[in-house]
Amino acid sequence: MYDGIPEALQENFGLYMAQKSPRKIKLLNNAPVQRLEMKWRTSNKNVDSGVFVMHHMETYMGYTLRNWDCKFAAEGIEQKRQLEKARKIYAAKIVYSEINILKDHMKTEIKFVNQN
Known part of the structure; x- marks a missing residue:
């Protein structure tokens, strides 16, 4: 795979x-x-692989898999909701980051899209 x-x-x-x-x-x-056989593992979520990676970097503190709780539910409706929320959070962090040299332009584009 x-x-x-x-x-x-x-x-x-x-x-x-x-x-x-x-x-x-x-x-x-x-x-x-x-x-690793993680309880939140999915059958085919290539779209969300970046979301999983970012979330894992935030939650993994060197524990064994048995002691690591990444807070994602098993694949299903709840996990889909969690991934949608995580996508929004990470996108906002990227857009509004102080090191984003296109931040002001992106904020203007966001306002334009929201108005239309």
């Missing part, structure tokens, strides 16, 4: 870590790639 993507991510992360912590790179390179 992921067609080598996890391995490519591991390789690129390894290149980064080789610069930051060369002593630990052997551990990373020898670690097997493993797809």
Whole structure:
């Protein structure tokens, strides 16, 4: 399903870590790639993969999977509602970010769309 993507991510992360912590790179390179069975896992949500990644970065604190509660429900209506809400929150954070050089333009566009 992921067609080598996890391995490519591991390789690129390894290149980064080789610069930051060369002593630990052997551990990373020898670690097997493993797809975790998360209770909130979906059958095919490519559209929401970025939302899942951003939410995981916010909620994962180094716990084991058993002790990690990302707050997403299992696939279904509740999870769909959670993903829609998360999409809106992340979009707003990106648009209104102080480092967004197009923030003022985007705010004007948003006002225009909302008025029509």
